Amino acid sequence: MDRLIKAGAKGTDFDINDRLCFCQTCATCKSSVANISRSPMSDPNDVFEVLGLDFFGPMNTTSLGGCKYCFAAVDFKSRYILQENIRSKDEAPRAFQRFLCTIKSFGYQVKRIRCDNDSVFLGCEFQKVLENNGIFMELVAPYSHWQHGRI
Numbered sequence: 103m104d105r106l107i108k109a110g111a112k113g114t115d116f117d118i119n120d121r122l123c124f125c126q127t128c129a130t131c132k133s134s135v136a137n138i139s140r141s142p143m144s145d146p147n148d149v150f151e152v153l154g155l156d157f158f159g160p161m162n163t164t165s166l167g168g169c170k171y172c173f174a175a176v177d178f179k180s181r182y183i184l185q186e187n188i189r190s191k192d193e194a195p196r197a198f199q200r201f202l203c204t205i206k207s208f209g210y211q212v213k214r215i216r217c218d219n220d221s222v223f224l225g226c227e228f229q230k231v232l233e234n235n236g237i238f239m240e241l242v243a244p245y246s247h248w249q250h251g252r253i
Contacts, residue, residue, distance in 0.1 A: 145178060150210035152178045155198070155217040157191060173197045175215075191220075195227040202235055216240045 146152040159171035169187035173194050176183050184204060186197045205212055215237055217223045223239070232239055 146214075147179075148210070149179045150177050150182075150205050150208070150212055152214045152216065153201075153212055154178060155215050155223065157194070157220065157222070175201050178216075191222045192227075194222045195225075195231050198228065199231055202231075212237050214238045214240055216242055218242055 153175045155173075155175050157171055157173055161170050161172070164170050165187055167187065167189075169189050171188050171191060172185060173188050174183060174185040175198070184201045186200065188194065188197055202212060212235065215232070217239065219241060222228055229239075231237075
């Protein structure tokens with residue numbers, strides 16, 4: 103804009119010393135999103151090294167225990183499925199902790215998880231579970247099931 107004014111362009115209503123107002127459209131167009139790879143990620147070398155996590159629900163019919171969601175983890179190497187019905191999404195960190203205990207009882211350690219940008223996975227409680235267990239989170243692009251794995 104400054105170059106146009108200095109060049110003497112006609113139709114500009116303001117002086118070169120005037121301050122431009124904030125433009126929401128410009129801010130939106132210049133914003134960026136988190137850097138998420140769009141290519142498939144490497145396959146695991148060992149059983150339970152990489153898990154894919156996701157939610158299903160809310161279901162139309164509530165279960166006898168009052169659950170409306172299904173939380174599942176799928177091992178990428180063996181395709182072993184861990185699944186738990188939960189009442190609400192905020193129960194996911196505790197369900198994932200139970201998954202980890204089951205996997206440890208098998209003698210394995212989870213190193214990475216792949217999940218979408220669900221707010222539960224990005225929340226403090228879930229991040230604390232990952233940090234306490236030394237697990238790295240890989241975010242996948244939305245609606246890219248070929249990246250998310252077998253879930």
